[in-house]
Amino acid sequence: MPTERPVLVxxxxxxGVIAALALARQGIPVRVFExxxxxxxxxxxxxxxxATLEMxxxxxxxxxxxxxxxxxxxxxxxxxxxREVIAEFDFGLLANDTRFPYVxxxxxxxxxxxxxxxxxxxxxxxxxxxxxxxxxxxxDDRVDVVVEGAxxxxxxxxCYLVGADGGRSTVRKALGIAxxxxxxxxxxxxxxxxFAFDAEYAQCSRNYFSDPDEWCALFKVSGDDGRGLxxxxxxxxxxxxxxxxxxxxxxxxxxxxxxxxxxxxxxxxRNLYNVHQRVAASFGRGRVFLAGDxxxxxxxxxxxxxxxxxxxxxxxxxxxxxxxxxEAAAHSLDQYDRFRRPLNVEYVxxxxxxNKKRLEEKNAAARAGNNEALRRTAADPVAHRAYxxxxxxxxxxxxxxxxx
Ligand SMILES: Cc1cc2nc3c(=O)[nH]c(=O)nc-3n(C[C@H](O)[C@H](O)[C@H](O)COP(=O)(O)OP(=O)(O)OC[C@H]3O[C@@H](n4cnc5c(N)ncnc54)[C@H](O)[C@@H]3O)c2cc1C
Numbered sequence: 103m104p105t106e107r108p109v110l111v112x113x114x115x116x117x118g119v120i121a122a123l124a125l126a127r128q129g130i131p132v133r134v135f136e137x138x139x140x141x142x143x144x145x146x147x148x149x150x151x152x153a154t155l156e157m158x159x160x161x162x163x164x165x166x167x168x169x170x171x172x173x174x175x176x177x178x179x180x181x182x183x184x185r186e187v188i189a190e191f192d193f194g195l196l197a198n199d200t201r202f203p204y205v206x207x208x209x210x211x212x213x214x215x216x217x218x219x220x221x222x223x224x225x226x227x228x229x230x231x232x233x234x235x236x237x238x239x240x241x242d243d244r245v246d247v248v249v250e251g252a253x254x255x256x257x258x259x260x261c262y263l264v265g266a267d268g269g270r271s272t273v274r275k276a277l278g279i280a281x282x283x284x285x286x287x288x289x290x291x292x293x294x295x296x297f298a299f300d301a302e303y304a305q306c307s308r309n310y311f312s313d314p315d316e317w318c319a320l321f322k323v324s325g326d327d328g329r330g331l332x333x334x335x336x337x338x339x340x341x342x343x344x345x346x347x348x349x350x351x352x353x354x355x356x357x358x359x360x361x362x363x364x365x366x367x368x369x370x371x372r373n374l375y376n377v378h379q380r381v382a383a384s385f386g387r388g389r390v391f392l393a394g395d396x397x398x399x400x401x402x403x404x405x406x407x408x409x410x411x412x413x414x415x416x417x418x419x420x421x422x423x424x425x426x427x428x429e430a431a432a433h434s435l436d437q438y439d440r441f442r443r444p445l446n447v448e449y450v451x452x453x454x455x456x457n458k459k460r461l462e463e464k465n466a467a468a469r470a471g472n473n474e475a476l477r478r479t480a481a482d483p484v485a486h487r488a489y490x491x492x493x494x495x496x497x498x499x500x501x502x503x504x505x506x
Contacts, residue, residue: 108133108226109422110247110260112235112273114141116210117394117411118266119217119229123161124419126227130426133258134221135249137234137267141218143211145292145333145371148323149308149405150213152193153495155202157416158213164202166216171208172324176306179476182313182360188473189480190306195487199496207307207323210408238263238276238390245389262422263390266415269378271396277387283380283399283451287340290402291347292333293357294371299332302361310403310461311360314469317461318360319403331370334360335402337462338374348372377401379451385439391418398446403457406450409495414442417502441502449498 109125111118114136125132150158150167158164175194178187196203221227233251240246245263249256265273274281299320303309307322318336325331336356338347346352350369357367378399385392394411418438424430460476463469479485491497 106131107244107259107261109262109264109426110245110258111135111264111266112247112271113137113265113267113394113396114214114218114229114231115266115268115394116147116214116217116408117396117415118264119214119221120161120412121264121266121393121415121419122227122229123163123217123220124416125422126221126224127161128419128423128427129226130423131226132221133227133260134229135233135235135247136229136231139232141211141214143209144373145209145294145323146375147210147402147405147408148207148321148333149409150206150208151405151409151494151496152196152200152202152204153499154409154412155206156200156499157412159201160416161217162220163213163216167208167213168206170212170216170324170328171206172307172322172330173204173206174307174322175204177205177308177310178306180309180311181473182311182317188312189476191480191486191490191493193490193494195483196490196494196496199487199491200494205308205405205494207321209323209325212326235267235272238273240388240390261389261426264415264418265390265392265396266394266411267396269380269395269399271392273390274382274392274396277390277392279387279392280383281380281399282383283378285380286377286401288337288377289347290375290377291336291338291353291356292371292373292375293336293353293367293369294331294333295357296329296331296368296370297363298330299361300330310457312461312463312469312473314462314464314466316356316359319461320360336360344374347374375402379455381443381446381451385414385443386435391435391438393418397442398450400450400454401458402454403461404454404493406454406495410446410450410498413495413499417442441505445498445502449492449495453492 108131111134309320393414
């Protein structure tokens with residue numbers, strides 16, 4: 103490898119450590135700096151789509167992801183008030199398109215920890231926890247970052263820097279790159295319960311419930327012990343405070359209105375998330391590139407944000423590998439911004455915005471029209487497959503490959 107300086111990665115979330123693993127496997131020295139003491143295990147991404155499973159297979163992670171997650175080929179869209187399935191979609195229809203015609207529900211902290219475990223096997227890779235990147239400076243031949251850790255402040259030089267430090271990214275702000283888009287006035291409340299919805303939802307563990315007053319979503323994840331947990335996601339009311347939304351009586355009321363049952367729900371986690379639709383004005387500048395939530399954020403309806411972030415990590419690592427091995431000129435890295443930014447807008451922003459709009463639609467005629475369109479799509483094998491190719495990000499990967 104012509105470079106002796108490592109690639110630096112700010113952020114040891116799933117995107118940062120997948121980028122690091124993809125680089126380390128090419129023999130490229132890499133150093134990850136993570137501000138926190140450990141991987142964040144709050145309930146966030148779980149849905150891993152086919153296109154991402156194929157990439158994780160290349161990285162040698164897919165068997166463990168499947169073993170520690172749950173395979174689910176279907177998802178359903180319901181009318182909440184009528185308790186009727188509007189449409190059922192089945193990734194099984196993509197059997198000729200992918201080796202993985204399903205999603206795997208595997209929590210993101212498991213994936214990040216798996217990648218970190220693999221990184222430990224490479225002498226040229228390191229992950230420093232409790233180490234925050236605070237500033238950066240670029241030169242013709244390198245990028246320097248200042249990191250703050252338990253032993254004080256250090257300056258570290260690298261050949262390139264991957265900003266994977268999440269939505270509030272220090273790296274993106276240091277570059278002065280705008281985060282264009284908007285933040286929803288409501289927040290999303292995620293309640294995780296050990297109550298087994300399995301009897302009612304045995305046929306499908308990914309469910310979206312459309313409703314003009316309070317839509318919601320219900321998913322099963324395997325949980326750390328593999329025994330299964332269900333997550334129920336609701337929007338908060340705009341005027342509701344954090345305390346009101348998280349209050350035990352309010353939480354139980356929301357769950358009981360959704361699915362009345364005898365006795366209180368055992369709630370093992372309750373979390374509130376701000377919800378944004380934002381894309382960085384550029385995915386890089388000079389020797390610094392943005393990946394994952396640092397570059398784009400979106401609502402979780404469709405389970406696309408982390409999936410696309412992993413695709414960023416894999417593409418960026420491939421491009422950097424070619425440049426560092428002298429197989430491609432440095433300017434070929436421009437492709438990263440040129441292709442990934444529009445792909446994010448077309449596949450992630452557009453789909454997640456449409457998914458939310460459809461679930462919350464208040465106009466009765468528009469709701470009926472949406473429901474009819476969903477039923478027609480699900481009933482027509484050609485339209486059904488086309489819908490799933492887009493929903494699983496296979497289309498975005500194919501579009502990128504065609505442009506190469
Ligand atoms: C409720 C919910 C459900 C979701 N469901 C899905 C889903 O099913 N599928 C999907 O694809 N996506 C989903 N998402 C989105 C997904 O969680 C994010 O896209 C994902 O976490 C992005 O990973 P990341 O590594 O880019 O950023 P993060 O996970 O935010 O990681 C960034 C890391 O950088 C560290 N950091 C921050 N600043 C610094 C610094 N200055 N120096 C060093 N380290 C720093 C942080 O501590 C953190 O560990 C969901 C999100 C939410 C909120």
